[in-house]
Amino acid sequence: MPVDPYILLLLGxxxxxxxxxxxxxxxxxxxxxxxxxxxxxxxxxxxxLSTREAINGLKHWRLHVTVLVCTFVVFPLLGLAARGLVPVLLTDPLYQGLLFLTLVPSTIQSSIAFTSIARGNVPAAICAGSFSSLVGIVVTPLLAAALLGGSGGFSADSVVEIVLQLLVPFVAGQLLRRWIGAFVTRHKKVLGLVDRGSILLVVYTAFSEGMNRGIWHQIGAVPLAGLLGVEAVLLAVMLTLTWYGGKALRFDRGDRIAIQFAGSKKSLASGLPMASVLFGAHASLAVLPLMLFHQMQLMVCAVIAKRRARDPLDPTGEQAESRSPAAA
Incomplete structure (x- = not known):
């Protein structure tokens, strides 16, 4: 079971x-x-983000709509259903973090990697993850305003702040891509370190504020164990729904793999910055469920991707249906 080294840095x-x-x-x-x-x-x-690739990806709109529905409709509905677990398994602050987890966009890098390993539709995974991240810049704060309200220090005014802090820089990057796109591509490894360093700084700031306010005294061993159990069930449900839902919608094997990995995962890279803007001093508790879910999804999806890569294909390119995605 792989452990992402970056998770160790986050914990550190x-x-x-x-x-x-x-x-x-x-x-x-x-x-x-x-x-x-x-x-x-x-x-x-x-x-x-290549504008041309994004436009070309729109041709496969059914797949992208399916991933967006999984990410921003099905996930939040499951998050709302988990409200019934408070206070039996979850404390209210942990539930708020869990609900926020269900609102953030899908991943890009890991979805692409797992889709490639499993011999799925990699271009579809690239576009699906990119569209999810782009849509999430606007949709996630709007959903948070509607579902979280004023809880956990969240304010609807944060929607404006997140547009200024996240969407405006994103649009600026798109406008300047013509001149800096090649440089960014050539130095993607170095800039990747900048990415991860930025997230580490966000985590340090959020958890420092949480320590200063003493909010960590709200967490006990039992609620934390309950959170892990709830997240395991949440991941299993989404993996199953995305796989068999893709079959019901008549997607081929490659598309179903892209849908499963892009539609069942949540982005730590997008979620952490958004939480710091949306929750302020309460961000440390808000991001804890997301950090735990991120590592869980990496471990489970890595196993599934390797199993799918070994599954035999029939003459039409379809995979044998001998195992459920969770069991795989």
Whole structure:
């Protein structure tokens, strides 16, 4: 079962914030740097996304609509249904984080990687992940305003802030892609480190604020175990729905694989910056469910992708239906 090294860095950052939280002037500096890092992160997203590929990807609109429905309709409905688990399995703050998890966009990089390993439709996975991230910049804060309201320190005014901090830099990156796109492509590994470093800074700032406000005393071992169990069920349900739902909609094997991996996963890279904007001082609890779900989805989807890669294909290119996606 693979453990993403980046998750270890995230956990280390959380530990650093617990031992040495930023306070006073240092907290102000960290907050300003985090804001700038988030804007730069989404600027890079805009510079990387090929406008031509996005337009060409619209030709496969049924697949993209299916992924968007899974990401921004089915997931949130399951999140709302989980409200009945409070306070039996989840505390209210952890539930708010779980509900926020169901609102964030799908992943891009890992969806592409797993689709490739499983011999699925890689171009579809690229476009589906990109569209989800782009739509999520607008849809996620709107859904949060509607479903979370004023809970957890969230304010509807955050919608305007997230547009200024995330959408505007993204559009700027798209407009400047003509001149900087080649540079971004050539130095994608270095800029990838900038991506991840920006997210680590966001995590440190959010968890420092949480330590300063003492909100970590709200979490116990039992609610944390309950959260892990609920997330395991959530992931299993989405993996099953995306796979058999794709079959019911008459998608071929390659498309179903892209739908399963893009429609059942949530983006840590997009979710963390959004949470810091939307929740402010309460972001540390809001992102905890997302961090745990991210590692869980990587571990489970890696196993599924490797199993699907070994499945025999019939003459039409379809995969044998001998196992359910969760069992695979």
């Amino acid at each position: 950052t959380v530990g650093l914030a617990a031992l040495f939280p930023a306070r006073g002037t240092a907290a102000d500096v960290a907050s300003g740097a985090s804001t700038a890092a988030i804007a730069f992160l989404f600027f890079l997203y805009g510079a990387r």
